[in-house]
Amino acid sequence: MADNNGSTYSKQEEVKLALKLNQMLDELPGFCVDYFNSLEFTKQPRTKIAYARDLQGFFYFLTNSRGPLKGKEVTSLTTDDLDKVSGDDISDYLRHCKVYEKDGNIKNNGDRAIKRKLCSLRGFFSYYYKHERITGNPSVKVEMPKIHDNAIVRMEPNEVAEFLDNVESGNKLTNNQLRFHKKLRSRDLALLTLMLGTGIRVSECVGLDISDVDFDNVRIRVIRKGGAESFVYFGDEVDKALKDYLVDRKEEKPLPGHENALFLSQQRKRLGVRSVEKLVKKYASTVTTVKHITPHKLRSTYGTNLYQESRDIYLVADVLGHKDVNTTRRHYADQVDENKRKARNIVKLRKDD
DSSP states (O other): OOOGGGGHHHHHHHHHHHHHHHHHHTTSOTTHHHHHHHTTTTSOHHHHHHHHHHHHHHHHHHHHSSSTTTTOOGGGOOHHHHTTOOHHHHHHHHHHHHEEEETTEEEEOOHHHHHHHHHHHHHHHHHHHHTTSSSOOGGGGSOOOOOOOOOOOOOOHHHHHHHHHHHHHOTTOOHHHHHHHHHHHHHHHHHHHHHHHHOOOHHHHHTOBGGGEETTTTEEEEEOTTSOEEEEEOOHHHHHHHHHHHHHHTTOOOOTTOTTBSSBOTTSSBOOHHHHHHHHHHHHTTSSOSSOOOHHHHHHHHHHHHHHHHOOHHHHHHHHTOSOHHHHIIIIITOOHHHHHHTTTTSOSSOOO
């Protein structure tokens, strides 16, 4: 069972993100510190990083555009300068964000990303307006983009079977990939079977320690977004894949500081999120499908299958670690193709003779 070291990874990540936020704040106007202090106990570290990144882009645009702040240094801006920003300035910034050039590359943002940026600005301006440090809130004059939910993308049973078969056999891998496959096969199979068999997030997966795996109770201890502890139960296929991998894992000699990590990289360090993304991409390329398979697609595959089998949206929300069951309902209960397929002959256009 897990001990107090089980949260070491998540604590280390929090420290890294806190240091990153401090660095970003040094590049923002000084008054922004007050706003981020107000978020300390209400927003997660990655959310605050995202807000800071949005504000960096916003202030860079304002000081380099034709608006009232053109030519000023970002770090020298004051709340008096905020009062010079209009709704039109914000609209110009959001329009700019849709397609722009940076370092010789074309960048673009869809409606969902634009909406997130506007949400960041609304929270920012609302804070200073609420505390009477600016005379108006120009962000409320900008219409929020309408977002249409896309149909959930998941892997079909035959795609899951082919995916895991290829992980196990190395089928369709390149010659260069096959050079490492034998050594990494049990790790890759255990990791991907675990994600497909439990629906845990990739960040939760890489944060697992060996002591987080409880074979007696067939469950793993995970640290959810926000630091909450949860137990997720796994089935027989996951059980076997993990046990097979741990036989090989015992032969590994991790680098100092990584001794407890469940999944190790070739460099004998804790496997990172980016490495898992590359891992999924590698094996996804061997599957006969036009779908873009990502770690999140493994999660949505599990969530959809669990809902189809249980019809219990609260169970799905609990297992996936959703704080709001409406999030689960929106993504899983309302978009199950199998239900639509079964209903195809319910409505009769003409009676049979």
